[in-house]
Amino acid sequence: MLFxxxxxxxxxxxxxxxxxLRPMVRIDQLWGLAHAxxxxxxxxxxxxxxxxxxxxxxxxLGLTGPFxxxxxxxx
Amino acid sequence: MLSDDDVAVKLAVYxxxxxxxxxxxxxxxxxxxxVPADGIAEAYRRLRAQKVLVPxxxxxxxxxxxxFSGVATQHEVVSNGVTYHANCAWxxxxxxxALHAPATVRSRCEQSKEPFRLExxxxxxxxxxxxxxxxxxxxxxxxxxxxx
Numbered sequence: 001m002l003f004x005x006x007x008x009x010x011x012x013x014x015x016x017x018x019x020x021l022r023p024m025v026r027i028d029q030l031w032g033l034a035h036a037x038x039x040x041x042x043x044x045x046x047x048x049x050x051x052x053x054x055x056x057x058x059x060x061l062g063l064t065g066p067f068x069x070x071x072x073x074x075x
Numbered sequence: 076m077l078s079d080d081d082v083a084v085k086l087a088v089y090x091x092x093x094x095x096x097x098x099x100x101x102x103x104x105x106x107x108x109x110v111p112a113d114g115i116a117e118a119y120r121r122l123r124a125q126k127v128l129v130p131x132x133x134x135x136x137x138x139x140x141x142x143f144s145g146v147a148t149q150h151e152v153v154s155n156g157v158t159y160h161a162n163c164a165w166x167x168x169x170x171x172x173a174l175h176a177p178a179t180v181r182s183r184c185e186q187s188k189e190p191f192r193l194e195x196x197x198x199x200x201x202x203x204x205x206x207x208x209x210x211x212x213x214x215x216x217x218x219x220x221x222x223x
């Protein structure tokens with residue numbers, strides 16, 4: 001889970017590493033993910049999102065497709 | 076379902092990270108949680124099974140208590156004068172989210188190594204055209220969470 005300066009840098013990194021190209025996420029979307037996962041993390045009743053909740057969080061941020069399905073292997 | 080003692084251990088780990096930016100020792104956790112130090116390793120095993128944290132191979136050092144990293148990484152976060160390390164780009168934004176505090180994220184472009192600096196306020200980061208990319212699909216994130 002890495003930062004990149006641009007789409008071109010993502011493509012270059014995937015080529016260099018032999019890594020599959022995956023969906024690219026904007027910083028504002030990444031904040032949405034970080035906030036959904038961690039904003040209650042220091043509280044007593046904190047818990048990780050369950051798969052259905054994860055799908056809803058992803059979809060709410062416009063992140064859809066097999067890559068984002070926590071219960072389905074897209075490969 | 077976690078026991079009350081396991082919840083106390085979890086909170087002790089997380090609150091130590093939040094206060095200091097560093098991973099706690101078993102003695103730190105025992106003192107903060109009010110549990111015996113010789114039960115910490117077993118509590119960590121149960122918390123690992125619940126995907127709450129990841130201990131090192133020694134069983135008593137914290138490698139990851141997401142979003143906090145127990146070891147230095149390329150993703151550095153500074154908030155209220157405390158320096159933290161995040162496990163990944165996602166967790167770098169997760170630290171200000173968890174702390175509910177403004178922060179400065181310092182990282183890099185993984186390909187070009189260009190430094191990345193992002194100011195994060197209480198409502199999130201300022202506008203940025205940088206990108207996040209993860210090579211591992213959601214289905215596999217916890218198969219090897221340290222690699223992910």
